[in-house]
Amino acid sequence: MSESFPEIQGGGSLILAWQVRNKKVLVIGGGEVAAGRILNLLNADAKVTVISPRDGLNPEVAHRIERKQVEYHDRRFEPSDLDDPHITMVLTAIDDPEASTTIWKLCKERKIAANIADVPPECDFYFGSVHRDGPLQIMVSTNGNGPKMANIVRRRIAASLPPKMGDAISKVGELRKRLRKVAPGNDEGPKRMQWMSKVCVQWTLEDLCEMDERDMDDLLQSFAPDKVPSLEQIRLGEESGEYHFDGSFGWACVV
Ligand SMILES: C[C@@]1(CC(=O)O)C2=NC(=C\c3[nH]c(c(CCC(=O)O)c3CC(=O)O)Cc3[nH]c(c(CC(=O)O)c3CCC(=O)O)/C=C3\N/C(=C\2)[C@@H](CCC(=O)O)[C@]3(C)CC(=O)O)/[C@H]1CCC(=O)O
Numbered sequence: 001m002s003e004s005f006p007e008i009q010g011g012g013s014l015i016l017a018w019q020v021r022n023k024k025v026l027v028i029g030g031g032e033v034a035a036g037r038i039l040n041l042l043n044a045d046a047k048v049t050v051i052s053p054r055d056g057l058n059p060e061v062a063h064r065i066e067r068k069q070v071e072y073h074d075r076r077f078e079p080s081d082l083d084d085p086h087i088t089m090v091l092t093a094i095d096d097p098e099a100s101t102t103i104w105k106l107c108k109e110r111k112i113a114a115n116i117a118d119v120p121p122e123c124d125f126y127f128g129s130v131h132r133d134g135p136l137q138i139m140v141s142t143n144g145n146g147p148k149m150a151n152i153v154r155r156r157i158a159a160s161l162p163p164k165m166g167d168a169i170s171k172v173g174e175l176r177k178r179l180r181k182v183a184p185g186n187d188e189g190p191k192r193m194q195w196m197s198k199v200c201v202q203w204t205l206e207d208l209c210e211m212d213e214r215d216m217d218d219l220l221q222s223f224a225p226d227k228v229p230s231l232e233q234i235r236l237g238e239e240s241g242e243y244h245f246d247g248s249f250g251w252a253c254v255v
């Protein structure tokens with residue numbers, strides 16, 4: 001029986017999509033590595049505080065500070081920087097291994113998750129090489145074996161994707177939101193999920209990208225009878241009056 005279950009392959013990382021939106025993250029250091037960390041954090045809508053003396057600032061970090069995209073303290077790290085109980089994460093990117101280790105220990109005392117750049121034993125989590133296209137994010141990790149290899153694999157994966165994947169996913173996101181309004185009940189969950197999966201499988205990426213708000217509302221009328229017409233059918237049906245929106249979400253009136 002157990003043969004049909006996946007084999008355990010230890011030694012990996014638990015890859016998650018950490019929601020740092022509006023959460024406080026401390027970045028210590030203002031060099032090139034910090035610039036990359038800050039960009040990733042701002043792209044995830046975190047509230048970022050940077051601590052680093054002004055004279056060592058990378059131009060990108062200086063730009064973020066100038067634009068007030070981050071809160072900034074022009075000085076070296078002090079242990080009291082960790083006193084704020086709202087800090088969810090600390091990232092250090094400094095060229096001082098001793099100070100890095102001190103910060104790591106202080107974070108562990110306070111149970112704050114931390115990444116000390118380039119010091120794997122002092123990381124609660126590693127960064128990875130990330131491809132971003134709108135709502136789509138793909139992260140590649142080599143689990144500390146070869147960061148440059150992660151970069152190479154990520155580029156290959158990105159190059160192999162069809163164009164406009166991000167746009168298609170955005171449209172699916174919008175359709176799912178509308179579907180939840182049309183069929184909000186918990187009891188409809190399984191049907192909702194199956195129907196959405198069928199739309200994703202049956203529609204081409206091009207059609208998903210092309211779908212406008214009106215197409216979405218027309219397509220949603222097929223949820224009640226559990227049908228998945230193509231974009232072409234929806235648009236033809238509209239012309240012939242086959243799909244009629246009668247103001248009451250949830251059922252289609254075929255004439
Ligand atoms: C993916 C990426 C994300 C990011 O940081 O944003 C990332 N490193 C990147 C680049 C990079 N880093 C280094 C080089 C030089 C070439 C080389 O050494 O290979 C290059 C290449 C370059 O610069 O192009 C040096 C390096 N890095 C680490 C060590 C220490 C050690 O291994 O012991 C050393 C040696 C220092 C020394 O020898 O002195 C450690 C880590 N670096 C990680 C992530 C984590 C593991 C991720 C994984 O295994 O997949 C981990 C464990 C911890 C962490 O920092 O989170 C980013 C590429 C993003 C992109 O381009 O897409």
Ligand SMILES: NC(=O)c1ccc[n+]([C@@H]2O[C@H](COP(=O)([O-])OP(=O)(O)OC[C@H]3O[C@@H](n4cnc5c(N)ncnc54)[C@H](O)[C@@H]3O)[C@@H](O)[C@H]2O)c1
Pocket residue numbers: 028029030031032033034051052053055056057058075076077093094095096099117118147
């Ligand atoms: N993981 C990775 O991807 C990766 C890649 C390259 C380098 N690194 C490592 O990351 C670290 C930072 O690299 P970098 O290129 O950004 O370095 P950098 O020298 O450009 O920047 C270091 C920054 O830290 C600041 N700093 C130093 N001590 C500080 C302190 N006590 N408090 C606050 N700020 C302090 C400096 O003023 C400077 O702004 C290095 O240890 C480097 O080896 C990691």
